Amino acid sequence: MIRRQDAGWWLLILPAFLLMTAFYVAPIAQVLAISFTEPTPGLGNYERLFTSDSVQRVIITTLRICLITTALSLLLGYVLSYRIALSSPSAQRWWILAVLVPLWISVLVRAFAWVTLLRRQGLVNETLMATGVITEPLALVWNEFGIIVGMVHYMVPYAVLPMLASMREIDPRLLAAARGLGASRFTIFGRIFLPLSLPGLLAAGLLVFIFSLGFYITPALLGGGRTLMVAEWIGLQILDLLRWGLGTMMATMLVVAILTTLAVFARVVDLRRIFGGGA
Numbered sequence: 001m002i003r004r005q006d007a008g009w010w011l012l013i014l015p016a017f018l019l020m021t022a023f024y025v026a027p028i029a030q031v032l033a034i035s036f037t038e039p040t041p042g043l044g045n046y047e048r049l050f051t052s053d054s055v056q057r058v059i060i061t062t063l064r065i066c067l068i069t070t071a072l073s074l075l076l077g078y079v080l081s082y083r084i085a086l087s088s089p090s091a092q093r094w095w096i097l098a099v100l101v102p103l104w105i106s107v108l109v110r111a112f113a114w115v116t117l118l119r120r121q122g123l124v125n126e127t128l129m130a131t132g133v134i135t136e137p138l139a140l141v142w143n144e145f146g147i148i149v150g151m152v153h154y155m156v157p158y159a160v161l162p163m164l165a166s167m168r169e170i171d172p173r174l175l176a177a178a179r180g181l182g183a184s185r186f187t188i189f190g191r192i193f194l195p196l197s198l199p200g201l202l203a204a205g206l207l208v209f210i211f212s213l214g215f216y217i218t219p220a221l222l223g224g225g226r227t228l229m230v231a232e233w234i235g236l237q238i239l240d241l242l243r244w245g246l247g248t249m250m251a252t253m254l255v256v257a258i259l260t261t262l263a264v265f266a267r268v269v270d271l272r273r274i275f276g277g278g279a
Contacts, residue, residue: 038245045249066212077159085167111221142224166200
């Protein structure tokens with residue numbers, strides 16, 4: 001009877017398994033194969049990781065931007081999540097709506113909006129010049145600064161959601177008891193609130209960092225082709241330079257980096273506890 005039931009479950013998941021194999025596993029396997037066979041069979045493409053200055057520069061640039069984006073997104077997201085968590089239920093609904101609204105706007109539209117705001121004749125530079133803060137326009141876009149601004153703007157909602165979910169599970173009676181015992185706000189935050197919200201903070205950091213590694217549209221528009229991240233560099237190699245082997249090699253390394261990040265993170269903390277709300 002158990003074997004028949006197991007066979008029945010396999011029949012139920014078989015269509016989904018075949019779809020995953022056809023549309024996900026098979027293309028990744030093909031990308032891996034091309035990275036070893038184009039332009040010539042061997043490990044030549046992977047040797048470029050250690051011998052090519054341009055490849056190393058793209059990797060270092062990507063890691064630096066992703067780490068800065070993650071740190072700023074967590075900082076802004078934590079402050080916003082903390083404010084929402086301590087608000088009244090009616091205010092929380094409005095705060096959450098404000099957080100979710102940017103997710104409904106196309107990333108392309110948001111990137112063009114930042115170009116309009118940050119360009120040399122944009123609103124930010126004109127306002128700073130009108131108030132006498134600066135005497136000539138600042139280079140705020142088509143560089144690494146512009147990329148970070150656009151990516152942080154995109155990633156903050158993804159940082160807020162897991163942190164807010166973790167903070168809303170903190171029993172407010174613990175905070176009230178600490179206040180009743182004479183603890184200051186800073187003591188309550190540092191010794192009670194922050195440790196209890198740490199799982200959400202870690203989950204948000206993991207989510208933002210992984211998303212940042214493969215970001216394409218925002219760095220392409222706000223970087224102006226001058227600051228290349230991995231995803232844009234892969235597109236350049238495959239679509240413009242037709243270096244399929246080199247492009248697929250970097251795509252493979254991007255997948256490996258994401259899986260490695262997940263594996264290392266899973267060894268350090270319990271992912272089920274973080275994403276399962278402490279269950």
